[in-house]
Amino acid sequence: MKTHRIALIPGDGIGTDVIDAAWSVLQRAAGLSGFALEGTTFPWSCAFYKETGRMMPADGIEILRGFDAILLGAVGWPAEVPDSVSLHGLLLPIRKAFVQYANIRPHRLLPGVEGPLKAEGFDILCIRENTEGEYSGAGGRVHQGTANEVAVETAIFTRAGVERILRFGFEQARARRGKLASVTKSNAQKHSMVFWDEITALLAADYPDVTVTSYHVDALAARMVMAPESLDVIVASNLFGDILTDLGAAIQGGLGFAASANINPDRSAPSMFEPVHGSAPDIAGKGIANPMATIWSGAMMLEHLGESQAAARVMQALSATTARGIGIRPGKDSTEAITAAILGEVNS
Ligand code: GGG
Numbered sequence: 383m384k385t386h387r388i389a390l391i392p393g394d395g396i397g398t399d400v401i402d403a404a405w406s407v408l409q410r411a412a413g414l415s416g417f418a419l420e421g422t423t424f425p426w427s428c429a430f431y432k433e434t435g436r437m438m439p440a441d442g443i444e445i446l447r448g449f450d451a452i453l454l455g456a457v458g459w460p461a462e463v464p465d466s467v468s469l470h471g472l473l474l475p476i477r478k479a480f481v482q483y484a485n486i487r488p489h490r491l492l493p494g495v496e497g498p499l500k501a502e503g504f505d506i507l508c509i510r511e512n513t514e515g516e517y518s519g520a521g522g523r524v525h526q527g528t529a530n531e532v533a534v535e536t537a538i539f540t541r542a543g544v545e546r547i548l549r550f551g552f553e554q555a556r557a558r559r560g561k562l563a564s565v566t567k568s569n570a571q572k573h574s575m576v577f578w579d580e581i582t583a584l585l586a587a588d589y590p591d592v593t594v595t596s597y598h599v600d601a602l603a604a605r606m607v608m609a610p611e612s613l614d615v616i617v618a619s620n621l622f623g624d625i626l627t628d629l630g631a632a633i634q635g636g637l638g639f640a641a642s643a644n645i646n647p648d649r650s651a652p653s654m655f656e657p658v659h660g661s662a663p664d665i666a667g668k669g670i671a672n673p674m675a676t677i678w679s680g681a682m683m684l685e686h687l688g689e690s691q692a693a694a695r696v697m698q699a700l701s702a703t704t705a706r707g708i709g710i711r712p713g714k715d716s717t718e719a720i721t722a723a724i725l726g727e728v729n730s
Pocket residue numbers: 454455456457458469473624656657658659660661
């Protein structure tokens with residue numbers, strides 16, 4: 383039987399709950415579609431950091447390289463470890479080391495889910511640059527703790543990095559409704575963002591079938607609220623994409639529904655799948671985390687692994703569950719009840 387080897391990193395807080403839930407649904411879908419998922423769990427997290435001084439072992443990246451994909455829950459426990467340490471110790475190094483330069487985040491309403499907007503018929507695919515830009519980690523601090531303290535954080539945009547994410551965006555738009563929104567703030571940031579706009583204009587010549595519009599990030603944020611149905615594919619830098627996709631999560635009913643895929647498009651290393659949400663310390667341990675974002679991310683993983691039938695089965699089960707009113711209001715249904723309902727739909 384065909385077997386896909388998956389590295390499971392539950393991480394912190396609600397990460398364990400949502401990974402357990404997603405794994406049971408994915409296993410069931412795999413069994414019904416005639417292939418196997420073999421999971422290996424890694425305890426890399428803030429608790430691991432407290433024990434070892436590292437978010438993952440020194441050879442963590444080499445360990446993960448041997449897997450077909452990675453399914454990650456949530457990272458961060460700010461009461462114990464600063465978020466900047468946990469993020470730069472686990473999530474960001476994996477994205478960079480495995481050249482997962484395209485972070486894909488779909489925003490649409492599942493049946494029965496009521497978002498905060500009047501508009502219901504939107505279907506947005508946000509593509510966030512995932513390996514450089516504002517999250518490059520370049521910078522430093524001097525004169526710490528004095529009145530003369532200076533902190534510098536340099537955003538790094540390379541021609542290769544900007545070109546490949548924009549090309550990825552154009553390709554996605556071509557395969558969907560043919561509209562690409564390229565996002566910058568080039569009126570205020572006159573080097574990197576003008577560079578991004580120039581590369582967008584250059585590439586547009588290769589995609590005459592795609593209508594590309596350059597937006598400033600503030601205007602695009604307003605458009606996502608006022609006219610989300612007018613948008614198809616959005617491509618944005620690491621920081622802007624991070625912010626816009628939390629807005630995307632809000633308009634699709636909340637972070638409980640927001641899925642994401644960190645894709646290495648040339649498949650030279652594993653891709654990683656994770657919900658957009660974090661570890662949610664406020665609800666951790668209460669058994670009320672919505673596992674749908676992780677299950678949706680798992681469906682994206684199956685699609686990436688070439689298991690389209692199983693991916694469709696999972697998405698159908700998710701939609702049938704929300705259509706029955708289960709899991710659509712934060713905190714109302716337990717993680718266990720939502721998972722049981724989805725498992726029932728996978729079987730049907
Ligand atoms: N689901 C992964 C997670 O815990 N994300 C929290 C977070 O802060 N992520 C920042 C990022 O996606 O760059």
